[in-house]
Every structure is written in structure tokens, then in C-alpha cells.
Amino acid sequence: TPEPTPEPTPEPTPEPTRRPTSTPPTPLPTFTPIESPTRYPTPELVQKVEIKATFANIDYRVWTPTEQTEFEDNYKEALSRSMEVPEDLIFILGCETGSTVVNSEIRTTNTTMAQSAATQATTAPQAIFTANSGFNTSRYGAPVVQTTYVPATFSPTTAITPSPTQQPTDPPATVASASGGGGGGGGSMTVIVGAIVGVIVGVVIGICVYRQCNKSPKGDNRQFVEKNVVQMTPVVPVQNVSPLPMDSIRMGTSQAP
Secondary structure: OOOOOOOOOOOOOOOOOOOOOOOOOOOOOOOOOOOOOOOOOOOOEEEEEEEEEEEOOOOHHHOOHHHHHHHHHHHHHHHHHHHOOOHHHEEEEEEEEOOEEEEEEEEEOOHHHHHHHHHHHHHOHHHOOOOOOOOOHHHHOOOEEEEEEEEEEEOOOOOOOOOOOOOOOOOOOOOOOOOOOOHHHHHHHHHHHHHHHHHHHHHHHHHHHHHHHOOOOOOHHHHHHHHHHHHOOOOOOOOOOOOOOHHHHHHHHHHOO
16 A cells, blocks of 8 residues: 655745834933032031220330231230130230220130130139230230120121122114115114104195185285175066056157157
8 A cells, every 4th residue: 555645844934024124213312310409508607705805004006017916916825825716716806095905806616615715714814814825914914804705696707698690781882884874773863854854844834825825805806806796796676567558659659750
């Protein structure tokens, strides 16, 4: 018995090849990160220790500039040593008469330092300006000291000062060139002048017409008016006229030569 012929295995149909796209894909938009707002700096709180020293044996008005500078340097040095604060935190505000009164203050953001200096200056004011603190007591003497503690004030150096607003500048004026025919400014000026002249001429013509119409008739015009008045006089008809008798008419005609 012959073997059956095997059926051919069907070949799988290949998938169609996709055509490549010529247009590149659209990239996704890149998001820009949003910056956080800048925070204003926190102003520092400044503690103040006001010191008023009265010197009875000196007069600052007779000092030379050099002598005044020497006194201020010695004054700051004594305060710095006795109160244990840096000299750059000590400020001399000025001097007053009445012997010599020196107004000064200590400015610091360190609350502990300010309170310690105020306590020391209040409890032992005579220990501030001494020879141990480097003060020249033989030249200036020992002053009478008054101390005031001023806590928690805003520092003038760290306060936020807004920038000044710039005023808008006016745009430069357009200058018409001499050779270019005057530009837009000359044309508008010509129109204005022409309108004014036209109004004046119209007013003058109107006045002349008004005067001419209101003139009284003279000469030939008056004769023409009177003639027209005579010609226009109405004719009065004759009424109740009785006819003549026929005999009188005949006699008149017979007696005629």
C-alpha cells in the first residue's frame, strides 16, 4: 500500500514592515523650576547701654583736635577694659558744656554682654575710669557716671531700606529736519493757521453783507420805489352813472356844424 503523500506545511505570513516615520517625535516640554521667594533678612536686635560721664576738672572747648582725639581714645580704652566689651562697640555721641559732659553708648546684639555691662556700670560706676582700666586720671580726673540700659531696639545698620523709585524719563522730542519739508509738526501747524485765517475772512465777509443789506434806499433806488408805488395805486370804479336820453344825443348830433 503506497504511503499517503504528506500535506505541505503552510508557511507563516510575514508581518508587514512599517515605514519609518520621517518626522521626529515631539519632545516633552521641560518645566522650569519655580524659585522660592527671597526672604528679607531678619533685622538684628540691638541692646544699648547709655553712659553719661561728667568731668568737673576739664574743659573740652580749649582742646586742640589732637588733644580731643587722645581723650576719646583713652575714654574708649577704659570702657572696653572695665566692662569687657570691644572698642568698636563703643560710640561717643558728643560733649556738652557744664564742665565737660561726655555722652556715649555701647551697642551690641549680644544680650548677655549688654546686661552684664549695664549691671557693672550701675553697681560700681567709680570703677570704670580708673588707672587700673588704663584711664589717665591724673590728667582728666575721675568722672561721675550715669548709666541707662535700653533693650531690644532695631539696628539702624540692618534695617531694610527700599530702593528709590526712578522717575520716568520723557521721550526725546522729534525735531523736524530743515530739508525734509517740516514733517508732521509743520503740517499740523499749517492746518491750524489756515483754519484761523479762514474763520477771520468768513467773519469779515458776513459783516460786510449784513451792512449792505441794512442800507436805506437812496437816489435811483428811491425813485424806482416811488414809481412803483404810483403805478400800483388802485383805480376806483364809477358807480351809479345814469345813461343820457336818446333825444339829447340826437339833438346834439343835429346841431353839430
